[in-house]
Amino acid sequence: MFFGRQSSDDARVRTGWIKSRLLHPRAIIAVMVVAGFAMMAGLVFPQSSLVSQNPVVQFLGLNRVFTMWWFELIAAIASLQLFIATTIMVRRDFRRLTRTVGPASAHRFDVDHPGALRATMSRLGYIQIRKSHKTTRFVRHPWGHLGPSVLHIGMCITVLSVLLVALTNSSGLMEFFEGERPRPQGTPLNAPQQGLLADAPVLPGDFALEELRITYWETGEPRTIIGRYSLAVDGREEPVEFVVNEPRMIDGIRYFQEHRVGYAFALGLTVGDEVILQRLDMPLPPSATEPSYLDTVLENGDTLQAKVYHDPEVPGGAPELVLRLKRGGQVIGQEQSFAQTSQAMVGDIDVRVDGMRRFSTVSFDRSIGYEPMFFSFVVIFIGSMLVYSTPSRELTLTKREDGTIVAHWHAARFADLYIHEYNRLQAAAQAKDST
Amino acid sequence: MTQTLLTLDPVLHLLAAAGYLLTFVLLLLRTIFGFKVGKAAMWMGILALSIHVAGIAARWTALGHLPVVTMYDNLSWYAVAVAAIGSYLMIRRAPLWQVGLVLYPSAFATLVWGLYTGPRVEYLPPTFSGIWFVMHVAFYYVSFGAAVAALGASVFFLWRPADGSKMASRIPDLTELDRLAYKFAGLTFAFWGFGMLTGSVWAFSAWGRYWAWDPIETWSLVTWLILGLYLHLRRFYAWKDAKAAWLYLLSFVFVLVALFASSLFMDTIHAVYFQ
Numbered sequence: 120m121f122f123g124r125q126s127s128d129d130a131r132v133r134t135g136w137i138k139s140r141l142l143h144p145r146a147i148i149a150v151m152v153v154a155g156f157a158m159m160a161g162l163v164f165p166q167s168s169l170v171s172q173n174p175v176v177q178f179l180g181l182n183r184v185f186t187m188w189w190f191e192l193i194a195a196i197a198s199l200q201l202f203i204a205t206t207i208m209v210r211r212d213f214r215r216l217t218r219t220v221g222p223a224s225a226h227r228f229d230v231d232h233p234g235a236l237r238a239t240m241s242r243l244g245y246i247q248i249r250k251s252h253k254t255t256r257f258v259r260h261p262w263g264h265l266g267p268s269v270l271h272i273g274m275c276i277t278v279l280s281v282l283l284v285a286l287t288n289s290s291g292l293m294e295f296f297e298g299e300r301p302r303p304q305g306t307p308l309n310a311p312q313q314g315l316l317a318d319a320p321v322l323p324g325d326f327a328l329e330e331l332r333i334t335y336w337e338t339g340e341p342r343t344i345i346g347r348y349s350l351a352v353d354g355r356e357e358p359v360e361f362v363v364n365e366p367r368m369i370d371g372i373r374y375f376q377e378h379r380v381g382y383a384f385a386l387g388l389t390v391g392d393e394v395i396l397q398r399l400d401m402p403l404p405p406s407a408t409e410p411s412y413l414d415t416v417l418e419n420g421d422t423l424q425a426k427v428y429h430d431p432e433v434p435g436g437a438p439e440l441v442l443r444l445k446r447g448g449q450v451i452g453q454e455q456s457f458a459q460t461s462q463a464m465v466g467d468i469d470v471r472v473d474g475m476r477r478f479s480t481v482s483f484d485r486s487i488g489y490e491p492m493f494f495s496f497v498v499i500f501i502g503s504m505l506v507y508s509t510p511s512r513e514l515t516l517t518k519r520e521d522g523t524i525v526a527h528w529h530a531a532r533f534a535d536l537y538i539h540e541y542n543r544l545q546a547a548a549q550a551k552d553s554t
Numbered sequence: 555m556t557q558t559l560l561t562l563d564p565v566l567h568l569l570a571a572a573g574y575l576l577t578f579v580l581l582l583l584r585t586i587f588g589f590k591v592g593k594a595a596m597w598m599g600i601l602a603l604s605i606h607v608a609g610i611a612a613r614w615t616a617l618g619h620l621p622v623v624t625m626y627d628n629l630s631w632y633a634v635a636v637a638a639i640g641s642y643l644m645i646r647r648a649p650l651w652q653v654g655l656v657l658y659p660s661a662f663a664t665l666v667w668g669l670y671t672g673p674r675v676e677y678l679p680p681t682f683s684g685i686w687f688v689m690h691v692a693f694y695y696v697s698f699g700a701a702v703a704a705l706g707a708s709v710f711f712l713w714r715p716a717d718g719s720k721m722a723s724r725i726p727d728l729t730e731l732d733r734l735a736y737k738f739a740g741l742t743f744a745f746w747g748f749g750m751l752t753g754s755v756w757a758f759s760a761w762g763r764y765w766a767w768d769p770i771e772t773w774s775l776v777t778w779l780i781l782g783l784y785l786h787l788r789r790f791y792a793w794k795d796a797k798a799a800w801l802y803l804l805s806f807v808f809v810l811v812a813l814f815a816s817s818l819f820m821d822t823i824h825a826v827y828f829q
Contacts, residue, residue: 144790148783155779158772162820166767185767290762336677344680363680364760375762378681482762489758496751503744536733 142204150197157193160184198278205271212268219249221256221515221529226541230516230524230548239547243540245514255516263509263531270502276495283488288314290484294400295328296383296476301349302326308483323372323483324352331380331477335431339407346376346479361481377480381411382427382438389469390419400478401427401440410441421446423465438475444468512537514544559616564673566609567630571665573602574637578658585652585724592651596644599658603637606665610634613673622691623676629668631691632813635699637661643703650726650734656706686756693749694813697742701809704738704802707731711799732794736785739802742809743781750774770824773812780805
């Protein structure tokens, strides 16, 4: 029993020691500074999944800062500080809100005219919070006491939600072509992202692009992109429509219509005796007069430079493909348009356009945790507003033994900004002209 | 009608820029020579702001959507936010009118930069839609205005006329300026944070990801941390006056890099709107 109490006391002392060190303002500032420098490193050094040629950069992971263990450690320490500080803050703010007496203050005055003081307090919005036989406490913006707690609770929910999203992340994307047969359910997605607790990202059902509808501004710049698809899960087929910037949730999966749409050209390239099949996924041109561009490095090291124009007023866009060949930095031959022909020489390569179809990209995401994350933003917003716009001011009236009343005024923050309020209350209490 | 409005838009912007310059000159005359032109400066500032708002409204009507795509559009909004705070301070916080000595030349420079880039017409791409996008950009505009106001208040701690000089007597109470710097830095921090949060909600619906460590996102987060550091040092370590002003100046450099330099010089998805 004795040893049990001893070890429990030791544990409490240790916890207290950790809390006081971890939450010391210097520690908080130090973590902010270190996090700032780490992010700066991420900006200064080009971030890439490739191995860096510089051994120091590679060893320290400066080319992949945001996925390095030491960056995650900084984030973990910052989160720990946040969680502990929040628990302490919530208890503190609740005490502040419900205490019987406000803190002793240098701003105090005798109350000669309680009626006039009460009337002024009422006009200023002071609300009676507690009353005992000797003291009465009034607070203006009592909810302002909860501002720091609400703000920090919001930040905690954000951190927990981010963690949940990271652990359950199962997302990827895929390109679909108009008129193509449905891709089968379970097909692995491109650019997959998979969290520790998540399943591999795969196509959730048989999926095909039925039609791509694009509307344009009068200059031919794309305005909206709408994809109409067929989705068949377990043999149950239904048409679905996705719009850019309007994700849809179906059976726990979020579908995003990506803005990456355009014209896919199937080419047959005859290089010497060899025929190479090449697909060019040309992005949608930015306007009626500007083309979109795509460079493709061929197996022999040549670069096939492509651009495409289209006419937004024609259904289907009537895309015009233009190609040229670059070898060793030099352009070989002339630009060749494929508007009127399906076969032509581009440099010394015989190019044949076998077909063209419009393509569309869809992202699939079955991660959990976005709703609490976005909800936490609202909580942060409310907390910030409470902190910034409603700093609490309180007035405690205490009856002395001789029956006279003394008032203590206290502002939670920026006391000197509200000193005029104190002067007004004092003037009312002593029946002086406040102006 | 559309063409008339599009012709009118740069003219109104140019007039507004001239108005901001004139407001600055009037404030300068009042500070250096003590001329009694405070009211004139205030009305000139309000007039220039009204013309500027009319210019934005003309462009908005002509385009049929919020003009926030080109560099011209964005710089115009940043300038209007700065000038609006300048007018607010001159109307409501008259003793702090000298902050306008920084606000109005900033509004002028930003607007002239915008005019220099040219008022070409560009429409909103499909991803630039929805209330989250509007809130995202609006919070950053207000945040920049507040950041310049805090700079305006801090700058008097970094440059002060010699004590006892006539000019020194025309500089407002430094304690008030220090408070103003603190309050506006807090406002910058809050609105910057809201800008990031609403931006992440918009990014999620537009691209399916809420954060991607894009250079601008990272710069933005670093800037927010530095502003947070400034506020923490003031709150916990009672930093104030010149020391706080120097730190704020550093924070402001980060604000400029995050909002302007990174879009211009870095490979970022945000560069689309700032070309």
